[in-house]
Amino acid sequence: MKKAPQKARSGRKPSERDLSEGDRRKLRLPRQLSILFEDDFAIALDKPAGLLAVPIPGSHTPSALSMLSDRLRPRKQRALVVHRIDRFASGVLLFAKTNPAREELVRQFLEHTPVRQYLAVLRGRLEPATGTLVHYFRRQGMFQQIRKSTDPHATLAELHYSVERLFDDASLVRVELVTGLQNQIRAQFAAIGHPLVGDRKYHREESDEPLIARVALHAAYLQFDHPRSGEPVLIDCEPPADFQYLLRELARTSS
8 A cells, every 4th residue: 555645835924125136125034944844855945036046056045955054054954946936936846865866856856746736817818728838938038039940959848727816907816837838837828818926027117016016926836746756746836925915915906
């Protein structure tokens, strides 16, 4: 008989607003990281919006990696990068603790076998209620630019989505990644005319959004196979206070 999947859930986040991509507000980074799952082989944390996943070369700006490394160092453990999420997104971020564990987890992510689900608030009422988006992108500087499938330098981007709630001029959707390009969710929904609320990078008009000071994107769920036992690990992560405030205000002002 198989063992029951290991599962972890996060608690509610502190009620602080986060930094936008235009530095409109000073971010107060947490002194302690919220850990969602941990054993001798892997550790997953609830990354707050605004915190880099990994350091910028030559910069002393704090990152999830640097803060986690400081936490593990007294125990003579390491944090090894497995994947990344956008700086201004919040939610589940996974690290390995040993080289063999990292190799196994990276293999899984390269093969797109982990289940990665995000919550996103989009501008406009998205139809149909469920669907699949397929695009081809080529990264130009800091942006993903749409290309044709025949472009030899283009990379496939694919995701599934389901609408969880409709507001007057916004949609809460659950997104499951099939591939994992940088900025993929943001770029794909912007490409079909439904940019993420607060995402000034792919839709400059969102810089004026008063209800949230960053892109409305949260990594809500991650499922992967444990690198040692092979058993599934399921991690849920509650949206932080600013994301929940956005949803409440959208509901309050919707007819």
